[in-house]
Structure formats: C-alpha cells, structure tokens
Amino acid sequence: MTWRPTALNVSFLTVVGWALFLAVLTGRVELAVVAVPAVVALVAGRRAGAPPAWRIRRELSTARLLEDECVTVTLTLRADGPVPLVELLEPLPPRVGVERGRHHVFFTLRAGQELRWTYDLRAAGRQHLGLEGPHVRVWGPLGLASAEAQYRVPGTVAVYPRHAPIRHVPYPRRTQTFVGNYVSPTQGEGIEPGDIRPFAPGDPIRNVNWRATLKLGPLHVTRHHQERNADVVLLLDTLSEVGPDGETVVDTVVRGAAALAAAYLARKDRVGLIEYGGQPRWVRPGAGRAHLERLLDALLRASVVFTYVDRDLDLVPPRILPPQALVVALSPLLDQRFVRAATDLAARGFDLLVIAVSPVQAARAAVRPSAVADVAARLWTLERRAELDEYRRRGLTIAEWDGIEPLDAVLAAFGRRARRRVLAG
Amino acid sequence: MMRLAALVLLAVLAASPLGVRPSTPPVAWLATVALVVGGVGVMAWSVPLVTAAASLVVIAYALALVVAGPAVEPLAAIALGTTLVLLLALVHLGDRLRGAAVGASVIVAQARQWLAVVALGVVAAVVLTTAAVPLGVALRGATLPVMVIAAALGAVLTVAGVIALVAREGRRV
Numbered sequence: 007m008t009w010r011p012t013a014l015n016v017s018f019l020t021v022v023g024w025a026l027f028l029a030v031l032t033g034r035v036e037l038a039v040v041a042v043p044a045v046v047a048l049v050a051g052r053r054a055g056a057p058p059a060w061r062i063r064r065e066l067s068t069a070r071l072l073e074d075e076c077v078t079v080t081l082t083l084r085a086d087g088p089v090p091l092v093e094l095l096e097p098l099p100p101r102v103g104v105e106r107g108r109h110h111v112f113f114t115l116r117a118g119q120e121l122r123w124t125y126d127l128r129a130a131g132r133q134h135l136g137l138e139g140p141h142v143r144v145w146g147p148l149g150l151a152s153a154e155a156q157y158r159v160p161g162t163v164a165v166y167p168r169h170a171p172i173r174h175v176p177y178p179r180r181t182q183t184f185v186g187n188y189v190s191p192t193q194g195e196g197i198e199p200g201d202i203r204p205f206a207p208g209d210p211i212r213n214v215n216w217r218a219t220l221k222l223g224p225l226h227v228t229r230h231h232q233e234r235n236a237d238v239v240l241l242l243d244t245l246s247e248v249g250p251d252g253e254t255v256v257d258t259v260v261r262g263a264a265a266l267a268a269a270y271l272a273r274k275d276r277v278g279l280i281e282y283g284g285q286p287r288w289v290r291p292g293a294g295r296a297h298l299e300r301l302l303d304a305l306l307r308a309s310v311v312f313t314y315v316d317r318d319l320d321l322v323p324p325r326i327l328p329p330q331a332l333v334v335a336l337s338p339l340l341d342q343r344f345v346r347a348a349t350d351l352a353a354r355g356f357d358l359l360v361i362a363v364s365p366v367q368a369a370r371a372a373v374r375p376s377a378v379a380d381v382a383a384r385l386w387t388l389e390r391r392a393e394l395d396e397y398r399r400r401g402l403t404i405a406e407w408d409g410i411e412p413l414d415a416v417l418a419a420f421g422r423r424a425r426r427r428v429l430a431g
Numbered sequence: 432m433m434r435l436a437a438l439v440l441l442a443v444l445a446a447s448p449l450g451v452r453p454s455t456p457p458v459a460w461l462a463t464v465a466l467v468v469g470g471v472g473v474m475a476w477s478v479p480l481v482t483a484a485a486s487l488v489v490i491a492y493a494l495a496l497v498v499a500g501p502a503v504e505p506l507a508a509i510a511l512g513t514t515l516v517l518l519l520a521l522v523h524l525g526d527r528l529r530g531a532a533v534g535a536s537v538i539v540a541q542a543r544q545w546l547a548v549v550a551l552g553v554v555a556a557v558v559l560t561t562a563a564v565p566l567g568v569a570l571r572g573a574t575l576p577v578m579v580i581a582a583a584l585g586a587v588l589t590v591a592g593v594i595a596l597v598a599r600e601g602r603r604v
Contacts, residue, residue, distance in 0.1 A: 014523045017482040021515055024486045026589060028493035030582045035563065036508035037493055042559060043512035043552030045589060047520075050548045090540050093527070112527070113534030147544050148520045149527065 007057045007144065007153040014149050015051070018044045051150025058087035058117075060142060064159045070299075073168040076105050076126045079161075081140060083123070089115040091145040094123065096137060101130040101252050129165040131252035132260060132306050137161045166302045167257070169265035174418040175273065176405075178236035178332035179357040186235025187273040196230035203229060237278070237291050237328045238270045240301075241351075243337030243344045244283030247310040249368025255338040258363050258409035260305045262336050265413055267301045278326055279304055282319070282344060284311030288326045319347050333358045338365040345397065352401045359420060362394060364408040433525050433538070434473060440518040441469040441484065447511045448491035452499040461491035469518075476526040478519065485515050505560045512556065513549045520545055 022041045029037035060083060067078035079096070096109040107125030115121060129135050139159040145152050181190045189198045202218050205225035218226040240263045247254045263279070270277045271293060278291030279301050289304045319327065327333070333351060337344050339362050352358045366383050373379050394404050407416045445466040448458050465487035472480025492511060524541060 012523075014478060014519065017478055017485075017519050017523075018516070020482050021485050021489060021519070022589070024489045025512075028489065032493050032497050033582075034493065034496045035503055035560075036496060036505065037489070039505050039508035039556050039560060040489060040492070040512040040515070041589075042556040043509070043516045043549060046552035046555045047516050047548050050551060090544055091537060093531070095531075108530075108532035110531040111534070112531055112537050114536045114540045145527075148516075148548055149523045 007155045009057075009146065009151045009153045011052075012149055012152055015048065018048050018150070022048070047148055048150065051146055051148050057144045057153045058085040058089060060085055060157065062140065062142070062157045062159055064137070064139075064161055066137075066161050066163055068163065070164040070166060071129070072166050073129060073132055075165075076128050077135070077163050078124060078126050079109075079137065081123045082120060083115070084118070084120045085115045086117065088117045089144060090147070091149075093143040093145065095141045095143075096125075096139075097141065098127070099133070099136060101133065102135060103128050103130065129163070131165070131257060132167045133165050134306065135163040135165050137163075164303065164306060167261045167264045167305055169261055169268055170412055170414065172265050172269035172414045172417060174414055174420075175266065175269045176332065176334065176359050176417055176420045178238065178275075180330040180332075181234035181236050182276070182330065184235045184274070184276075186233060186275060188234055188236055190232040190234040192232050192234075193229045194232045196232045198231040198233070200229040200231045202226050235273070235275045235293075236270075237276045237331035238266075239278040239280060239291065239327055239331045239333045240266055241333055241335040241337075241348075242279065242281045242283075242305075242308055243335065243339075243341065244281050244308055244310050245341035245344055246338060248338065248340070248365040248372070250372045253368060253371055255340075255363050255365045255368050255409070256308060256310060258368065258407075259336040259338070260308050262361060262363065262407065262409075262413050264302060264305055266334055266336075267305075268298060271295075271298050277301060278331070280319075280322060280326065281308050282347060283308075284313035284315070286322075288322065290326055291328065291331070316343050316346075319351060329356070331357070335360045336363060337361075338363045339393070339397070340365060348402060349397070349400050352403075358403065360397075360402050360404045361413075361416070362404050362406050364390070364406065366390070367408055367410060433521065433528075437473040437481075437518060437521045437525065438470065440514055440521065441466065441473055441481075444485065444488050444511070444514050444518060445469070447507065447514070448488060448495040450507065451492065451495035451501060455495065455498050458491050458495045458498065461487055461494065465491060473522060473525075476522060476529055478523050478526060481519060481522045485519065488515075505556070509553055509556045513552060516549060516552065517545060 022044045025037045025041035025044075029035065029041070063082040065080045065082075071077055081094070081096070083094070085092075091112060091114060094111050098104070098109060105126040105128040109125055111123055113121060127135070137160070139157045141154065141156050143152050143154040178188065181188050189196070193200045202215055203226065205214065205227050209227045213227040213229070215226045215228040242259055242263055244256055247256050249255055249257075267277050267279070274293060276291040276293045277297065279289040281287045281304070287304065287307075289301055292300070333356050335348050335358060337348070337360065339345055339360070348358065348360055364387075366386050369386075370379060370383050394406065398404055403420075405416050405420055407413060445462045448462050452458050465484045468487065469481050469484030471477070472484055488511075
C-alpha cells in the first residue's frame with residue numbers, strides 16, 4: 007500500500023495561496039493568520055503512519071443458485087493496528103445488484119478488532135458470477151492522504167438459468183433399452199397390460215388372466231408392455247440473438263432447455279445437448295442428477311458467437327446425436343442455417359420437435375414503447391406466422407412459445423396422443 | 432445531518448467578511464456569491480465548488496480589511512481559518528461517504544481527528560501571532576520595499592514547501 011495525496015490538498019493549497027497572496031498585497035497580517043490552520047492541516051495530513059496489515063476472508067452462502075436468487079457475501083476483516091477510517095468497495099460484475107446491505111462501506115477499526123460485513127447479491131441473468139476481491143482504501147487525517155489496494159479473494163457462484171417444472175413433456179416416438187417411464191410397443195416385463203395369449207410353460211402364474219381363461223377354456227396369460235426410457239437431445243440455436251441483455255431469445259431458449267432437461271432427467275431419460283451456433287458445443291446424452299449439473303453448466307456458457315460458416319449436423323457424432331433420439335430444437339428460427347439443419351434432421355427421419363421461441367416480445371422489450379413499435383410487432387407476428395406455416399409444410403413439427411407463458415402449457419398439446427395425431431397427419 | 436453542519440459552517444464563513452465591514456456593497460456581494468456557490472457545493476458535495484466559495488470568502492475578507500482598516504484582530508482570523516479547514520474536510524468526507532454504508536463510529540472518530548488537527552492549527556496560529564509581535568517591533572525601522580519582498584518571499588516559500596510536501600512521492604510500505 008502506498009500513501010498518495012488526495013485532491014483535497016489542492017483545495018487547501020488554493021485557500022492558502024489566496025490568503026498569503028492577499029496578505030502580502032494588502033499588508034494585513036490577519037490574512038496570513040487565516041492560512042495557518044490550513045498549512046498545519048496540510049502538514050498533519052502527511053503524517054499518516056504506515057497502513058496496518060490486513061487479513062480479509064470472504065464466505066459465500068452458496069456456490070450455485072438460480073437466476074433471481076440471492077447469495078449472501080460475508081467479509082471478515084481484521085487489522086493489526088488501529089484504523090481511523092477505512093473504505094471497502096466490492097466491485098460488482100454486470101447484471102448483478104445488491105439486494106440487501108451495501109457493497110461500499112466505511113468504518114473504523116481498533117487494533118485487533120474483527121469486523122464482519124454482510125450483504126446480499128442478486129444475479130439478474132445466468133452467468134459465472136465472479137467476485138475478485140474488495141478494494142480497501144485507508145484514509146489519512148482529514149482525508150488528505152489515502153492508501154489503496156485490492157485484495158484478491160476470488161469467489162465464483164454459478165448462476166443457473168431458472169426453469170419452471172414441466173409435467174407434459176413431448177413423448178418420444180422411439181424408446182431405448184433401459185428402464186424408464188414410456189410404454190414401449192415391445193412386450194415383456196412391465197405394468198401396462200398388452201396382448202392375451204395361451205399359457206406357455208415358464209409363464210409366471212401371476213400373469214394368468216382368469217377372466218379370459220374362464221371364457222376361452224385353456225389357461226391364458228396377459229402380456230405387458232415394457233417401460234423404457236428414451237434418448238432426448240436438446241438442440242439449441244445460438245446463431246442469432248434479439249432482445250435486451252439478460253432477456254434475449256438465447257436466454258429464453260436456455261431457460262426452456264434447462265426446464266426440459268430437468269423434466270426428462272426426472273423421467274429417467276438420457277438427455278444430451280447440442281449448441282448449434284458459431285462455436286458448436288455438445289454434451290453427450292446421460293442420466294442422473296450429476297448429468298443435470300453438467301447440462302446446466304453447459305447452458306451457462308451458451309452464447310452467440312458470430313460466424314458466416316454454415317455448420318452441418320452430419321459432423322455431430324452418432325453417440326452425441328443417436329438416431330433413435332427425440333430431438334427437441336429450441337430456436338427463434340431467425341437464421342436460415344438453423345432452419346435448414348432442422349429440416350434436414352426431419353428429412354433424415356429424426357423424431358424432431360421444434361420449439362419456436364418468439365423474438366417479438368424480446369425485440370419489443372429492447373425498444374421504447376410506441377404506436378409504431380406496436381404496429382411493427384403485429385406485422386412481424388403475422389409474417390412469422392406465415393413463415394412457421396411454411397416450415398410446417400416442409401415437415402417440421404413446431405410448437406410456438408412466446409417465452410412468457412409457461413412452457414408446460416405449450417407442450418401440453420404435444421403430449422403422447424396429440425403428437426401421434428400430428429405424426430399421423 | 433452532515434449537510435446541515437456544512438451549511439452552518441458555510442454561513443459562519445460567509446458572515447466573517449460582513450463582520451468586518453457589513454455595509455460595503457462589494458464585500459456583501461462577494462459574500463453572497465460565496466454563500467450561493469458554497470451552498471450549491473454543499474448540496475452536491477462538490478469540493479471544487481466549496482473551494483471556490485472559500486476563495487471568494489478570503490477575497491471578501493481581504494477587501495473588508497482594506498476598506499475598513501480595523502485594528503489587527505487575530506482571533507477572528509483564526510476562527511475563519513479553522514472554519515475553512517473544517518468546511519473543506521467535511522464536504523470532502525460527505526463526497527466520499529455518498530452511497531456507502533457508514534459505521535456508527537466513523538463520524539465520531541473523524542470529528543475527533545479534525546478537532547485535534549484544528550486545535551493544533553489554533554495553537555500554531557497563536558504561537559506565530561505572539562512571536563510576530565516582538566518581530567514587528569524589531570523590524571519597525573525597515574523600509575517598506577524590504578518588508579514587502581520579505582513577506583512575498585515568505586509566502587512563496589510557505590506555499591512551495593507545502594506543495595513539495597504534498598507532492599512528495601508516497602511512502603512504500
């Protein structure tokens with residue numbers, strides 16, 4: 007730490023200069039006397055002793071949270087010597103606000119005194135909330151000198167996208183071999199009753215259908231459909247972005263993907279992720295709570311990277327995009343490269359559902375409300391409706407989501423029965 | 432509370448020239464302008480504006496002394512000097528504390544520190560004034576140009592010394 011003179015010295019010197027100049031000019035001793043307290047203050051202000059040594063410790067109440075949740079930051083300070091005035095400021099990253107308390111504080115410390123300083127931060131958007139360390143400024147007498155340093159006490163909190171629970175997830179057309187929650191067409195061990203057939207040696211006695219046996223004569227057994235899981239791949243469009251910071255369509259897409267990932271993983275499905283953008287990234291399908299955190303970590307970094315390069319999903323390895331998987335694409339459908347990729351997937355026989363996130367609301371949030379903006383938004387909505395109809399004619403199954411109403415309500419129409427109807431039509 | 436204290440100090444400061452010569456228009460105008468500029472500075476916690484107001488008060492005080500030509504009165508000058516120091520320190524602190532949480536003991540500790548410095552200033556002013564009396568008697572025979580040159584040299588050396596002290600590179604700790 008280094009003592010440095012502050013701007014207040016200039017103020018004192020100005021007054022001293024005026025007083026002494028006028029004293030010489032007028033020959034009045036009172037003016038010289040006026041300057042004396044200021045001169046003494048300037049000299050005393052330089053007599054600041056060595057700043058004391060500090061020990062700073064920081065604790066964060068959690069290492070991970072959801073958007074709009076709070077994290078409590080507790081700083082503990084201890085100085086070896088007395089400090090008449092010390093200033094602490096914790097610089098905040100963008101899109102982070104102080105919910106309770108202050109991140110800028112002044113206090114005095116006695117020798118050996120320990121001070122605990124607590125405040126709550128609220129993160130407005132998904133991010134790796136990084137706190138580097140507080141700036142500490144020690145003030146000398148009268149504020150004429152100060153010594154400043156930044157203490158590196160790094161702390162990071164992962165702010166995951168918020169996601170509402172989804173009860174009605176889109177059903178996959180094909181299932182996998184592991185046990186899950188979907189009724190498979192194949193028959194074997196399960197709960198859902200299937201066909202009835204004559205008893206064969208080896209059939210468990212509890213499968214005997216007594217009603218059919220009484221009606222038909224020989225023993226008959228009920229077969230059951232197997233309950234299987236599915237592979238679900240979430241395909242994120244990060245080619246285009248509309249809307250204000252923290253409320254862009256990519257943020258909406260990420261929230262939707264997080265909700266779907268949590269819902270499918272809760273149903274014992276394996277969920278993978280492909281970020282289709284300027285810098286493609288993916289997460290291999292997996293199951294379990296640890297995998298949900300892996301997916302949320304990947305979603306945390308999802309962002310638009312500008313590129314002219316047209317990516318092809320053929321390059322994605324089959325273990326990332328299994329042929330039997332249900333692909334749920336979340337996109338504003340603004341970039342034709344993504345539309346082409348989705349159409350190509352549907353044409354190749356992938357079980358594909360596109361959740362078209364409307365960019366109109368996000369764009370309106372970014373501009374000042376006006377009658378012209380209203381008309382433009384309505385026209386855009388009409389154009390977009392026509393575009394989506396065209397994509398549907400090309401074979402895409404599209405669910406429209408404005409990002410405001412719950413995704414669950416949108417997907418309710420794409421449950422098992424409705425989706426079969428769509429496929430049949 | 433701090434703003435109120437600063438306004439009281441500013442009012443005392445602006446009244447100092449009027450205490451010497453209340454009815455002279457230029458002194459009253461300068462004091463009024465200093466009060467307005469200083470008031471704006473206090474409300475905005477602006478040290479430059481308050482410095483400008485303090486400089487105007489010093490000029491008005493000098494003008495009042497020249498016009499009225501009263502007998503030497505060091506106590507009023509010491510009071511003016513200490514008020515100036517307190518006002519500038521208070522406004523500077525108010526500017527620093529803006530938007531921050533302030534510990535309960537901060538203001539008390541600062542006030543104690545300021546009073547110590549101001550007391551030191553008062554003692555220094557009294558000592559210097561007392562020492563100047565025999566010096567004045569000794570220099571009674573000196574010619575005016577010599578006195579003016581000596582006073583100017585003393586003023587310049589004082590300011591230069593303080594500037595050198597302030598601008599000296601900070602200590603590495």
